[in-house]
Amino acid sequence: MDTFFHSTRSTNGHLTGKQAIRQGLADDGGLFVTDALGKDKLSLDGLADMSYQEMALQVLGILLPDYSQSEVRDCIAQAYGEQWSDPLITPLRPLGDDYLLELFQGPTCAFKDVALQMLPRLMARTLPTGQEAQDDQKIMIVTATSGDTGKAALAGFADVPGTGITVFYPSGKVSQVQELQMTTQTGSNVSVCAVDGNFDDAQSAVKAIFADRELARDLDQGNRVMLSSANSINVGRLVPQVVYYFSAYAQLLRLGRISLGQEVEFVVPTGNFGDILAGYYAKRIGLPVKHLVVASDRNNVLFDFLTSGTYNRQRPFYQTSSPSMDILVSSNLERMLYYMSGGDAPLIQMLMNDLQGWGSFEVPESLLAKVRELFGCGWADESQVSQSISQCWKRSGYLIDPHTACGYYVMDQMPRDTQTPRVLLSTASPYKFPRVVGQALGLDLDGADDFECMDLLAKTTGTTVPQALRRLADSPVLFSDSISTGQMRDYVSRAAQRL
Numbered sequence: 463m464d465t466f467f468h469s470t471r472s473t474n475g476h477l478t479g480k481q482a483i484r485q486g487l488a489d490d491g492g493l494f495v496t497d498a499l500g501k502d503k504l505s506l507d508g509l510a511d512m513s514y515q516e517m518a519l520q521v522l523g524i525l526l527p528d529y530s531q532s533e534v535r536d537c538i539a540q541a542y543g544e545q546w547s548d549p550l551i552t553p554l555r556p557l558g559d560d561y562l563l564e565l566f567q568g569p570t571c572a573f574k575d576v577a578l579q580m581l582p583r584l585m586a587r588t589l590p591t592g593q594e595a596q597d598d599q600k601i602m603i604v605t606a607t608s609g610d611t612g613k614a615a616l617a618g619f620a621d622v623p624g625t626g627i628t629v630f631y632p633s634g635k636v637s638q639v640q641e642l643q644m645t646t647q648t649g650s651n652v653s654v655c656a657v658d659g660n661f662d663d664a665q666s667a668v669k670a671i672f673a674d675r676e677l678a679r680d681l682d683q684g685n686r687v688m689l690s691s692a693n694s695i696n697v698g699r700l701v702p703q704v705v706y707y708f709s710a711y712a713q714l715l716r717l718g719r720i721s722l723g724q725e726v727e728f729v730v731p732t733g734n735f736g737d738i739l740a741g742y743y744a745k746r747i748g749l750p751v752k753h754l755v756v757a758s759d760r761n762n763v764l765f766d767f768l769t770s771g772t773y774n775r776q777r778p779f780y781q782t783s784s785p786s787m788d789i790l791v792s793s794n795l796e797r798m799l800y801y802m803s804g805g806d807a808p809l810i811q812m813l814m815n816d817l818q819g820w821g822s823f824e825v826p827e828s829l830l831a832k833v834r835e836l837f838g839c840g841w842a843d844e845s846q847v848s849q850s851i852s853q854c855w856k857r858s859g860y861l862i863d864p865h866t867a868c869g870y871y872v873m874d875q876m877p878r879d880t881q882t883p884r885v886l887l888s889t890a891s892p893y894k895f896p897r898v899v900g901q902a903l904g905l906d907l908d909g910a911d912d913f914e915c916m917d918l919l920a921k922t923t924g925t926t927v928p929q930a931l932r933r934l935a936d937s938p939v940l941f942s943d944s945i946s947t948g949q950m951r952d953y954v955s956r957a958a959q960r961l
């Protein structure tokens with residue numbers, strides 16, 4: 463069986479999982495995939511009795527077979543330990559007749575922790591055994607963030623030996639809390655910088671930095687530094703996310719809500735398509751998933767794609783209350799199209815050329831039909847997001863953040879099939895966005911800063927502010943750089959020299 467990884471745009475490559483994780487993005491701009499996906503299945507027997515960590519061992523064993531069992535075991539122990547505020551890691555809560563999976567119990571209060579507590583540990587073990595001592599090559603993670611990835615990556619990589627991390631975020635387009643989470647990050651190997659423009663501008667510039675061979679050569683020869691990505695295109699980020707779909711299923715089994723083998727539906731607040739793609743991988747390795755529903759905010763490029771077959775990035779960009787979903791190019795969609803087309807790399811190459819050249823692509827009708835059998839879609843505008851936050855609070859006494867609210871709205875609009883339980887993935891703590899959430903509940907927040915909003919929200923609802931967020935108010939700001947996208951290359955170069 464060919465367990466090697468290659469680009470979505472060409473089947474020529476022959477990388478191990480470790481190499482794919484170390485490199486991040488394929489040389490031709492494609493994403494790493496393996497044609498072995500789905501050949502090995504995870505047995506559902508005994509799933510209900512497994513801990514999160516035991517499930518992670520099974521999933522990673524199947525999807526990253528070149529890591530040894532003991533390597534994976536060590537990574538899991540470090541990634542899913544005391545830094546999580548719930549021993550279940552991703553606890554399932556009842557929400558009316560439906561369920562909600564809390565993905566925000568990690569150190570930065572957002573779902574990206576699930577992957578980014580793991581990725582640095584996987585990355586640190588990508589050197590061939592025995593070579594660590596001689597090979598002084600370091601990995602510099604460069605990432606563009608629309609808000610949450612940045613902090614989660616910083617928290618994951620800070621002071622991890624042999625690595626450095628540089629985070630760019632769109633200036634003025636993340637919340638006060640999100641910005642402080644990043645600019646107060648400590649660690650000898652971290653750099654944080656604001657960039658003019660929106661997330662897509664920053665992400666495009668990061669992609670150009672990765673494609674810059676001259677820069678790569680200079681950094682390698684001058685500093686023994688290799689650039690890599692922590693964005694959700696990295697295989698090492700995608701794979702850990704597959705685990706919580708199994709965890710949700712196991713918890714439904716334990717509740718007696720489903721019997722073994724019964725199908726479940728997931729509604730996923732979506733931006734770069736990483737979270738929901740992990741659900742697709744879960745299905746491919748044996749999880750009974752009936753539908754995966756893409757929930758978007760007003761940047762509904764995926765909704766248009768899934769209803770028309772045309773992906774068109776040439777459209778207005780909206781800054782919404784769910785910044786981590788304000789995305790016009792959903793990078794991980796490319797992987798889904800690769801697998802759904804039966805591994806048709808030439809087709810993917812053509813579609814991505816079209817996207818690059820014309821700003822849009824159109825998939826064949828047969829492919830769209832196949833995609834639509836599994837993937838549902840919907841989206842919420844700003845007022846629907848606000849109403850959903852207040853409705854969920856009134857109906858269920860449960861506070862949701864604006865990203866989760868997009869999913870809540872979409873789920874609420876869907877026809878209910880009583881046979882199939884629905885799980886809404888909750889991607890951030892409401893306290894990361896206390897102003898929006900407070901306003902939705904009708905609180906008067908005029909003149910209050912984000913921390914006063916948190917306190918007022920807690921007082922009004924009787925819920926608790928996560929300590930990791932509350933103490934940001936008193937943490938010193940360590941980074942205040944702001945640059946244009948054109949200056950990002952130099953910034954990375956200088957950060958690499960400091961490693």
Ligand SMILES: *Cc1c(COP(=O)(O)O)cnc(C)c1O
Nearest residue numbers: 610733734735736737786865889
């Ligand atoms: C990143 C993020 C999303 C979107 O996830 P993708 O994997 O990019 O689709 C949704 N909500 C929050 C809070 C996030 O941080």
